[in-house]
Structures are given as C-alpha cells and as structure tokens.
C-alpha cells in the first residue's frame with residue numbers, strides 16, 4: 001500500500017517505520033524543518049505505559065480554568081470500571097513496544113541514551129500516604145515496584161542527597177528512561193533506509209477522505225504546494241490533531257497540556273561516585289522529574305504554563321534547577337542549560353485514540369498524553385495490524401475514537 005503519515009513526532013516516525021518494515025511505501029509530512037520538534041522534543045523520557053494516580057494534576061491547577069474543567073473530566077473518567085481495563089491495554093502495548101524496540105536495537109544497532117529505574121520520592125509523611133493509591137494501581141496492572149525506606153533510597157540512587165531524608169520512595173525498576181528525540185532520529189534513519197520519504201517543512205493543509213485519500217500540502221520554505229493520493233493516511237499530529245479532526249467533523253476532547261524542561265550537562269560526569277541520577281527521580285509533591293540522559297540531566301516540570309517568550313521564565317527555571325540542587329547537589333553547574341517548553345495532546349481518560357476513523361482511508365494514532373514514548377512502538381504495531389485488515393485484539397476497541405462520539 002501507499003501510505004501517507006501526517007506528523008513526524010515519535011508516534012509518526014514509529015508508525016512510518018513499522019509500515020515500511022512490512023513493505024509499504026510510506027511518505028511522512030511534517031510542518032517543522034526537523035523531526036520530533038514538538039511534543040517529542042524534550043520530555044522526561046519515562047517509558048511507563050500507565051499514569052500513576054499520585055502524579056495527577058498539580059493541586060494549584062485544580063482551581064484554575066481551564067484546568068479545573070479538565071481535572072473534573074479526568075476524575076470522572078478514572079472512576080469508570082473501563083478506565084482500568086483501558087490502562088491494561090496500554091500496559092500490553094507498552095510491553096509489545098519494548099520488545100519491538102529491543103529487536104530493532106539489536107538488528108539495526110540503534111544507539112540512543114537509555115537508562116532504567118524510576119524513583120518516586122515522597123518528601124514528607126503526608127506524601128507517603130499517596131503510596132497506597134499508586135501501589136493498588138500497579139498491583140491491578142501487574143507492574144513491578146518496591147517501596148523503599150529512607151535508608152534504602154541510596155541503594156537505587158547513590159548520589160541522592162539524604163541529609164534531610166525524604167519519608168520514603170516508590171521504585172519502579174523496569175521503567176526505562178530514554179532520550180525520545182534521539183530515538184526518533186534513529187528510527188527515522190532506519191525508515192529512510194527502507195525507502196520512507198520524509199517531507200519536512202511541509203504543512204498538510206487539507207485531508208480528503210476516500211479511496212484514495214488525499215493530502216493537500218504546502219512546502220513552507222519554497223512556496224510550493226501540491227496534493228498526493230494515498231491508499232491510506234495516518235494522522236499523528238499531536239496537539240494539532242484537534243483542529244484537523246474538527247475540520248473533518250469529529251470533536252475529540254483533546255487537551256494541549258503544557259510543560260517544560262531544562263537539560264544541563266552533568267558536572268564531572270566521569271567522577272566517581274557519579275554525581276547525577278542513575279535513572280529518573282520524581283519529587284511527588286512538585287511533580288518535577290530529574291532524568292539521566294547520557295552525560296546530561298533533564299529537569300521536567302509537567303505542569304508549567306506556557307510563557308509568551310516560548311521558553312520557561314527565569315523564575316520557573318530557577319525553581320526547576322533548585323530541585324536538581326536539592327536532590328543531586330553535585331550534579332549541575334548551571335552552564336549551557338537548554339530550556340524548552342512544550343505541550344502534549346491528552347484525553348481525559350488517559351489513553352490515546354488508535355485505529356480506524358469514521359472516514360474511509362483515514363487512520364488515527366494520537367492523544368498519547370504522558371505515555372507517548374512508552375506507547376509509540378506498541379501503537380505502531382497495533383495501527384499497522386488494523387490498517388492491513390489483520391485480526392486485532394478485542395481490547396483495542398477500547399482505544400477507538402468511537403468512545404468519544
């Protein structure tokens with residue numbers, strides 16, 4: 001089949017690669033001049049296929065519009081019994097995605113920054129009470145974890161500052177920490193070797209469903225436009241999906257949730273003992289995550305409101321950097337810090353829309369929220385199966401866009 005993909009974030013690139021591996025002729029369009037330039041650019045890199053209840057909406061945001069509206073919808077969705085079933089499906093996709101990535105890593109010698117282990121720190125006794133909600137959820141999904149006493153924290157994160165020790169920690173040993181943009185670049189290179197064509201700097205201005213399905217596009221730098229017909233098109237448009245689907249007549253409650261990160265070189269990365277986090281560490285009260293990426297460390301604030309300047313304000317950066325100094329005082333030196341702010345497309349039930357759309361020839365792989373990295377491979381596999389008309393697992397119905405119609 002000749003397949004067009006709109007969006008070259010981690011989801012679009014993974015989908016393109018899987019379809020190319022199956023012998024399809026694939027073309028990918030992205031309005032940005034490089035791949036993974038929007039949501040997939042600089043997130044925390046956690047490969048956890050499910051949300052943890054304790055790391056939901058920051059308490060401050062629950063009072064403010066439009067977040068309070070979002071929080072209400074999310075809380076309502078989480079009460080439905082099907083919510084857990086859907087999370088189970090995501091765990092399955094996450095596991096398949098990891099196997100997919102491991103196989104590709106060894107067959108194509110992929111090289112990208114990767115660590116393992118996620119520690120959720122409970123700074124005080126009050127936050128420790130949140131363990132129950134998280135462990136109930138992890139037990140129900142069969143995901144491994146360990147509850148750590150303050151004394152045990154140093155065994156998983158040797159450089160963690162323990163002079164004023166946190167009350168405890170929840171450790172997820174199997175969660176990977178991956179540089180998503182670097183991975184997307186590697187996957188793209190393989191897809192290109194297999195013949196996938198990437199049209200970068202090219203905005204898709206119209207999607208016309210049908211057999212064939214048509215993408216009307218415009219090259220932004222060269223004032224060149226055209227249209228291409230495909231046997232099928234897959235929309236992986238991140239936060240722009242909402243407007244695109246609305247123009248086709250489908251209103252999804254997609255919400256562009258903002259966040260930000262700082263990425264800094266580690267001071268003395270070759271020092272013994274290593275001064276930085278070994279995997280990822282999240283401070284549960286603030287939600288800030290410190291992730292190890294090669295010889296750098298990334299501090300992510302999952303709830304920072306967008307700043308008009310397109311990067312987190314100095315005040316916000318200082319607050320984020322303070323978390324690094326608090327927990328890994330020897331790790332940073334404040335130089336050459338890269339600041340980023342971004343958004344991710346999230347749905348209130350914490351799950352993506354994956355599979356057929358109501359229109360002939362148009363397929364959807366979007367709305368992955370905070371699980372986009374963890375679900376990229378599994379979503380690509382499921383989408384490719386469905387698009388080829390293969391028998392798909394019953395539980396994938398839970399991710400259909402029909403749930404919002």
Ligand SMILES: Cc1cc2nc3c(=O)[nH]c(=O)nc-3n(C[C@H](O)[C@H](O)[C@H](O)COP(=O)(O)OP(=O)(O)OC[C@H]3O[C@@H](n4cnc5c(N)ncnc54)[C@H](O)[C@@H]3O)c2cc1C
Nearest residue numbers: 007009011031039040043044045046204238259371372373
């Ligand atoms: C602060 C923050 C932290 C995060 N942390 C994590 C984490 O720890 N773990 C995790 O799994 N996920 C995390 N995420 C979420 C994760 O980054 C996203 O789920 C994932 O990147 C989504 O990938 P995507 O390909 O769907 O979207 P994107 O990467 O946004 O890609 C969509 C692409 O579509 C293109 N596009 C849109 N419209 C058009 C058009 N009309 N024509 C052409 N191109 C178009 C855009 O240019 C863009 O490149 C985080 C996100 C943020 C913002």
